[in-house]
Amino acid sequence: xxxxxxxxxxxxxxxxxxxxxxxxxxxxxxxxGYEGKTDDAFHRMxxxxxxxxxxxxxxxxxxxxxxxxxxxxxxxxxxxxxLADPGLTDEERTALWLAAQIxxxxxxxxxxxxxxxxGGIPFSGGGEPLAAELGLGSTDLSTAFQxxxxxxxxxxxxxxxxxxxxxxxxxxxxxxxxxxxxxxGEEVKAFRIDRxxxxxxxSEPGTFERPVGFKAAEAxxxxxxxxxxxxxxxxxxxxxxVAWWAERQLPPNAGREHHDDGSITARLDVANEDAFIxxxxxxxxxxxxxxxxxxxxxxxxxxxxxx
Amino acid sequence: xxxxxxxxxxxxxxxxxxIANPGAAVDEVCDRFGYSRRDLIADLDLVFVCGLPGYxxxxxxxxxxxxxxxxxDMADYFASPLRLTPAxxxxxxxxxxxxxxxxxxxxxxxxxxxxxxxALTPEGGEVLAVDVSGEPELVGMLRTAAAGGRVVEIVxxxxxxxxxxxxxxxxxxxxxxxxxxxxSAYCRTAEGERIFRVDRIRRAEVxxxxxxxxxxxxxxxxxxxxxxxxxxxxIHLTNRARWVAEYYPIEVVEDLESGLVIRxxxxxxxxIARLLLRLGSEAALVEGPGVAEALAxxxxxxxxxxxxx
Numbered sequence: 026x027x028x029x030x031x032x033x034x035x036x037x038x039x040x041x042x043x044x045x046x047x048x049x050x051x052x053x054x055x056x057x058g059y060e061g062k063t064d065d066a067f068h069r070m071x072x073x074x075x076x077x078x079x080x081x082x083x084x085x086x087x088x089x090x091x092x093x094x095x096x097x098x099x100x101x102x103x104x105x106x107x108l109a110d111p112g113l114t115d116e117e118r119t120a121l122w123l124a125a126q127i128x129x130x131x132x133x134x135x136x137x138x139x140x141x142x143x144g145g146i147p148f149s150g151g152g153e154p155l156a157a158e159l160g161l162g163s164t165d166l167s168t169a170f171q172x173x174x175x176x177x178x179x180x181x182x183x184x185x186x187x188x189x190x191x192x193x194x195x196x197x198x199x200x201x202x203x204x205x206x207x208x209x210g211e212e213v214k215a216f217r218i219d220r221x222x223x224x225x226x227x228s229e230p231g232t233f234e235r236p237v238g239f240k241a242a243e244a245x246x247x248x249x250x251x252x253x254x255x256x257x258x259x260x261x262x263x264x265x266x267v268a269w270w271a272e273r274q275l276p277p278n279a280g281r282e283h284h285d286d287g288s289i290t291a292r293l294d295v296a297n298e299d300a301f302i303x304x305x306x307x308x309x310x311x312x313x314x315x316x317x318x319x320x321x322x323x324x325x326x327x328x329x330x331x332x
Numbered sequence: 333x334x335x336x337x338x339x340x341x342x343x344x345x346x347x348x349x350x351i352a353n354p355g356a357a358v359d360e361v362c363d364r365f366g367y368s369r370r371d372l373i374a375d376l377d378l379v380f381v382c383g384l385p386g387y388x389x390x391x392x393x394x395x396x397x398x399x400x401x402x403x404x405d406m407a408d409y410f411a412s413p414l415r416l417t418p419a420x421x422x423x424x425x426x427x428x429x430x431x432x433x434x435x436x437x438x439x440x441x442x443x444x445x446x447x448x449x450x451a452l453t454p455e456g457g458e459v460l461a462v463d464v465s466g467e468p469e470l471v472g473m474l475r476t477a478a479a480g481g482r483v484v485e486i487v488x489x490x491x492x493x494x495x496x497x498x499x500x501x502x503x504x505x506x507x508x509x510x511x512x513x514x515x516s517a518y519c520r521t522a523e524g525e526r527i528f529r530v531d532r533i534r535r536a537e538v539x540x541x542x543x544x545x546x547x548x549x550x551x552x553x554x555x556x557x558x559x560x561x562x563x564x565x566x567i568h569l570t571n572r573a574r575w576v577a578e579y580y581p582i583e584v585v586e587d588l589e590s591g592l593v594i595r596x597x598x599x600x601x602x603x604i605a606r607l608l609l610r611l612g613s614e615a616a617l618v619e620g621p622g623v624a625e626a627l628a629x630x631x632x633x634x635x636x637x638x639x640x641x
Contacts, residue, residue, distance in 0.1 A: 026336050027378060033340055034382040038393075041409040042384060055385040081337050082417035107412040111451035117444035121424055124441055128427035135427070137366060138333060139420035141345035142413050145364035164419075171418035173459050174452050194459035197426065235457045242461035266496070269534055270489065303610045310633040321638065327612050328634050 032058025033074060037083070041106065046088045046098025081138075108142055115147050122146050165224045169204045170195055176235065178227035179206065183216050187223075190216070191233040194241030205244040215245050251276065257295040259320055264288050264311040271308065290315070302327055342366075343375050347395075347410040350402050361402050373397060379407070421452045422460075429462035434471070470530055471506055471513050473538060478503040483520070483541040487534040490599075496534065497521070504549035506530065516549065525550070562597045565604045565620025569594060573614035576607070593618065601626040 035057045040047060053059050053067050062070060075085050084105050090096040113121070118140060125135040140146055165181075172179040172192045179192045190206035196215065197203075203215040213236075263271040265287030272289065275281065280292035295301045302324050305312050314321045333341070346365045350356055362372055376395040383392035383406070394405035416424075428445040431437045453459050477484050484503050489496045501517040508514070513530035569576055570591045577584060577592060586593040598604050605626040608615055617623055 026339065029336050030340055030343070030378055031382050034343070034379065035385075037344075038382065038384055038409055057382075057385075057387050077334065077337050077340075080333060081341055082415055082420070103412070106415060108415045109451040109454065110413060111444075111447040113444055113447055114440075116440045117447065120438055120441035121428055121444045121448070124427040124431045124437070125424055128430045135420075135423050136333065136338070138338065138341045139416050139424055141342055141365055142416055142420075144349055144413065145345065145366075147360075147364055167417075167419035167422055170422040170460075174418060174421065176455070194457070194461065195422075196460075197430075197462040235455065235459070237457075239457040239459070240461070241457075241459055242463070244461075270532070273531055306610050306634075307606060309606070309630060310637040313637055325635065325638050328609065328631055328638075330612065330631075 028058065029074075032056070033078065036074060037078075037101065040085065040099060040101035041103060043100075046090045046100050048090060048096060048098040052099065111143070113143055118143055118146050163202075163218065165218055165221065166195075166202055168224050168226050169202075169218060172226045173204070175226075175230035176233055177230050178232050179204065179224065180227070181216070181221040181224040183221050188216070189227075190214075193235050193239050194244060196241050196245050198245050203245060205241055213244065251294065251296050255296045255298055257298065257317065257320060259293055259295045259301065259314060260316040261291050261293070261305065262288060262313045262315055263291065263308065267308050267311040271312065274304075295320070298323060339375070341414070343379065344410060344414050346372075346375070347379070347404060347407055348413045350404045351407065351411045355401050358397055358400050358402055372402070376402070376404075379404070416452070421448070425449060425452070425460050426462050429460060433463050470533060470536055473536060474503050474515050474530065475506045477538045478505055478545070481542050481545050483539045483543055484517075484536055485539060486528070486536045488528055489532050489534055501526070501528075502543040502545070504545060518543075562599055563601045563604060563620065563622065564595055564597050565623045566618040567594050567596055567604075567608070567620075568592075568616045568618055569611070570614045573611050576611070576615075596620075602630070605630045 036052065039052070039056050049068075049071065052071070053062070059067060059070065078085060083101065085099050085101050087097045088100050090098045121143075122137075122140045125140065169179060169192060171177070173194055176191075178189055180187065180189045182188070188208055190204070190208050192204050192206040193213065194205045195202060196205055202218040204218055204221075205213060205215045207213045268287055268289045271291065272281065275291055275293065278294070282290040282292075284290070298320060301320075305314065305324065306328075314324055342365055346361065346367075349364065350361060358369060358372065361367065362369055365372075367375075376397065379393050379395040381392065385391070390406075393407040393410075394403065395407070396403055425445060425448055428437070428441055428448070432442060432445065449458070449460065450456075474484065482503075484501055485498065486501055487496060487498050499519055499521040501515075501519050501521075503515055503517045505516050506513060507516070515528045515530055515533070517526055517528065518524070519526040566585060568591060574592055576582070577594060582597075583595040584592060585595050596604055596607070601620075601622045604620060604623050608617060608623070608627050609630055617627070
């Protein structure tokens, strides 16, 4: 391992100070650690090294060494190597480290690599595990995040159709991750990441501007029936024995009137009537749509099996 | 990440910090980067023999320990810390936001998330949102009771039958999965391990009675495992209702062009009836003992409520 580490440090030192593309041959004959290898052995070794660095987040890329693009060399632009230092205090780094230990990603706490890059922490400690399973293991999710952070376009297949979006943000809600973004000529939409496939990031960072004041948290509706085109003000009666359960699920902006017998009347905005009826049916006969009459009729139709 | 990459990552993290903090004590560097003294010196020795092509005395980096101080010189090209990978940035931010949304975050975490977010997406906007909230008060109370080994009296409404029952439980742990909070506990009333959905706990009260928590409580397993007493039904779903397969613990019997045939298990026939009612024409019952009757009963109960108004 010692030889590999020395070779990698020499390679990085060379590329970071070169200010020009360095050809594979130059690396082979001048960087300590690569000398005395056959062609094959050198190339295998160099590929492995690049792969290890890429995994750490150090991108080494090829660029032409001259304007005629006859020869190519390797570059490591400092802006792609360096951390945009957020300037965390020790206290803030520690809080972040504890959060990363407490919130489990795919069952595992995160390794210390990221926090070391940020400057390490003055002490280590455990925390009462929150054990919130965020399902952060998927590579699609990191790809989507990279596209969001770099403002690159993002392509994927969703509902059997290929899409290319400008990804504005990521949201984790009710146990799922969504990428929020806009296809050309369409409204801003949320796509559930575990329902996408063939995800690929565009090659050009800075492709789009995020809308001013964009807030990912506001991009997803609070309740399933708030996602849609409709605009109905519904009034619903919940009986006393389910009122507590209904109230926990009502969005904050819903009106509620508490009655002496423990029942409540809720007034809420419904944009998707089907989703709303689906939710109400879970209360069986303990909930009743009082108004409007059309929504009432629609629910009855649904129960009768007519629609 | 391989061990080589981990070690290189630590070296490339330690060097910038030592360069920015000249005269740092060995102990401090060890604490901050999780080094033993021996490992730190081994890494410094390694750095000492590396540098720029030519590799003469003026080309190599300088790194050693003197008078208990870590000395690094001639290594300015490693003065900047490494950029975070997208996965690392996302991991830290998401963990921070999750903790904030659960209502347990210290102010330092909020500041850290704000700074990190600004560094990762400098052009502004709040690009990441994580919501694991649910019943923060109840979750916090149950977690404290679990940590302190206190018996909790709960009033719980089961999802299946909808019956509400008082139970006495020994709380083990609280976890969030698939958008809901769950309590794993030993239920004294039922005399067995149980998983409770926290939002179905109507009331909870921590008692003074202590219990000895198991050394290694089983992880909260939210996946539904059909039990012997469960009701099973075979259901045909249209393509529009395929999502059911992702939300419920089901078995796919047949994947057809016209949709999906699934086997659905539940603790009570009422759960299956409710699902069928909700899906309407998107689902058809193929077979299931008692399900058709339960569905008819559910229909008539709802319709009679609407008819009497």
